[in-house]
Amino acid sequence: MTRFRQALLDELQSRVVADPVPAKARHRLTRPRLAFGGALVAAAAAIATVLATSGGGGPAYAVTKEKDGTLAVAVNRPGDPGDANRELAVAVDDKVKILRPSAPEDCPVEDRGTRMKALPDTVWVRLGEASASVTRVRVRPESLPDGVVVVLVALTPLDGGKPAVQLDFYKAPGPKCVVAPTR
Structure with missing residues (x-):
């Protein structure tokens, strides 16, 4: 590793140790993902229910x-x-x-x-x-x-x-x- 790369790595590591990402910020990132995932599951269940009760798209x-x-x-x-x-x-x-x-x-x-x-x-x-x-x-x-x-x-x-x-x-x-x- 060159001196420049080593210096850059050391500086980045010191900044991460000095100012880590707060725990709340991590949760804020995952809640929307969970909500979106839940919405997708609910939509899939609704579509499956409609298809099952309507008999699908084929002719009667x-x-x-x-x-x-x-x-x-x-x-x-x-x-x-x-x-x-x-x-x-x-x-x-x-x-x-x-x-x-x-x-x-x-x-x-x-x-x-x-x-x-x-x-x-x-x-x-x-x-x-x-x-x-x-x-x-x-x-x-x-x-x-x-x-x-x-x-x-x-x-x-x-x-x-x-x-x-x-x-x-x-x-x-x-x-x-x-x-x-x-x-």
Whole structure:
């Protein structure tokens, strides 16, 4: 080390020993950092809560036409079926609908449609996932005779699990609303 560097080092060391940084100044520097860090954690928690409760950014219902001509409808989460019903209307001429259940007082009897008791053997509908709640349904549109409408009722799970689908067949034009099933 040169004499100049040594002299500079000695002078700096003497100034630090003579005038050290007070302890309070150190705390003032860390409190804003802690507050900022806490704010970031709170913001991240709020965003995670919103995403978890809203179901994320994906669609509530996914409608896909498969290579074999079947139409697959998946319920990702209960929500507004408007977009999915518009896709279904184009794909299968209003032969498949998704409805959300209503309270009896919000669904007049004349809007509930006529449920079919027996179906022709030609109807091909397959429920997906062999689990307690069905979330995917496949329909072969050409198997549906004129005058038959498949109604998928998207049910909200009571236990916070996956949504479920209730499947019913109606005489065309189908119901405008359905009453929530009693559990």
